[in-house]
Amino acid sequence: MLQRGSRSNSFGAMRMLCWWGFGFVGLMFVKLVQGFEDSNVTNMLYYNNNRPLMVGLTLIYGAAAKGAVCLDGSLPGYHFHRGYGAGSNSWLIQLEGGGWCGNIRNCIYSKKTRHGSSAFMEKQIPFVGILSNKAEENPDFYNWxxxxxxxxDGASFTGDSQNERAGLYFRGQRIWLAAMEDLMSKGMRYAKQALLSGCSAGGLATILHCDEFREMFPRTTRVKCLSDAGLFLDAVDVSGHRSLRNFFGSVVALQGAQRNLPRTCTSRLNPILCFFPQHSIASVKAPLFLLNAAYDTWQIQASLAPPSADYHWNWYDCRKNYARCSGPQMQYLQGFRNQMLRVVRRFSRSRKNGLFINSCFAHCQSERQDTWFARDSPHIGNRGIAQSVGNWYFDRVQVQAIGCPYPCDKTCHNLVFN
Structure with a gap:
């Protein structure tokens, strides 16, 4: 359970079960099942002290006829709260995160969870952070x-294949299209403003589908995209290998995602590399905002220093608690931050794009109220995340915010794992 104090959050001992008895793919899957980037978990403290808006699950009943089904063949769904007043013709779509599944065994397990079947999804979820309906919590989008x-689907809404023997349906691309069609029929076609957002695997999906989303609307509609914690890097891990590239390769191959990745990338690179945003962000035509922690905790634990690469468990303490990292380990993490800054260099040259890269040990900051918009939420300079995103979306101020390296940022809400 989360505990407040010194701006750190603890996920509890159960989070560490993933380190035992699993290889890297198993780790990825356990993160998927336990909801590492699940805002329903990370907002526990907020729920204890406030009453957030609870929004019910809507199944897309026309999806099955299009083959747009979850891993287990059940109907996909979404949670929808109507806008009002000045926001009645403005639409914010958030794509849920939840890891990936890259082999049959893990996908079979996943289809028995909320990330593989609507039968296990919560019937209601709280809308907080960027989804909040309160002006004091979400000043620019509360009435949208x-x-x-x-x-x-387990592949960031990109797969389109199936495995009949295992009873698995990899239909992420079809789910994306079915959801968009359903929402268009409910009024989104008349949108004057639209924002596609997502966190983690949903943040990656936001980047991959950004231009598709833009093309669904007239040119007169203001359409932009916000990726939160979706800037996954093709980084070398502590053993000198590329754990995440190997894993993403298995996801792309198993789920047939290659045909649905941006052609501006696949026309010149291996589709596996195109699953990494670093190879496609500069060619996204629609305005795109990247919100990311420079020391993304998911990437530290599952990509940079996963147990499968940490042969002698030298990183065990560091990956749980940044304060326990040695000097050489922090130097290695500073190198990861530098790689991220190099990746966004070309992207940031376009005035239409936005950046907020703070030097925090965090993951997914738009879905949590304490990091999105609160009295002590993270800032770069004198602006927080919600204000920066709003300024960029409404063209009030150009936003290219990059925080100074650790440990100078004192506004972070760093994640600590017990």
Missing amino acids: NRIKIRYC
């Missing part, structure tokens, strides 16, 4: 039509 599309 706000939708959270549930994630149940």
Whole structure:
């Protein structure tokens, strides 16, 4: 359970079960099942002290006829809260995160969870952070039509294949299209403003589908995209290998995602590399905002220093608690931050794009109230995350915010794992 104090959050001992008895793919899957990036968990403290808006699950009943089904063949769904007043013709779509599944065994397990079947999805979820309906919590988007599309395909809404023998349906691309069609029929086609957002695997999906989303609307509609914690890097891990590239390769191959990745990338690179945003962000035509922690905790634990690469468990303490990292380990993490800054260099040259890269040990900051918009939420300079995103979306101020390296940022809400 989360505990407040010194701006750190603890996920509890159960989070560490993933380190035992699993290889890297198993780790990825356990993160998927336990909801590492699940805002329903990370907002526990907020729920204890406030009463957030609870929004019910809507299944897309026309999806099955299009083959747009979850891993287990069940109907996909979303949570929808109508906008009002000045926001009645504005639409915010948030794509849920939840890891990936890259082999048959893990996908079979996943289809028995909320990330693989609507039968296990919560019937209601709280809308907080960027989905909040309160002006004091979400000043720019509180009265918009706000939708959270549930994630149940395991490939960031890109797969389009199946495995009949295992009873698995990899239909992420079809789910994306079915959800968009359903929402268009409910009024989104008349949108004057639209924002596609997502966190983690949903943040990656936001980047991959950004231009598709833009093309669904007239040119007169203001359409932009916000990726939160979706900037996954093709980084070398502590053993000198590329654990995440190997894993993403298995996801792309198993789920047939290659045909649905941006052609501006696949026309010149291996599709596996195109699953990494670093190779496609500069060619996204629609305005795109990247919100990311420079020391993304998911990437530290599952990509940079996963147990499968940490042969002698030298990183065990560091990956749980940044304060326990040695000097050489922090130097290695500073190198990861430098790689991230190099990746966004070309992207940031376009004035239409936005950046907020703070030097925090965090993951997914738009879905949590304490990091999105609160009295002590993270800042770069004198602006927090919600204000920066709003300024960029409404063209009030150009936003290219990059925080100074650790440990100078004192506004972080760093994650600590017990």
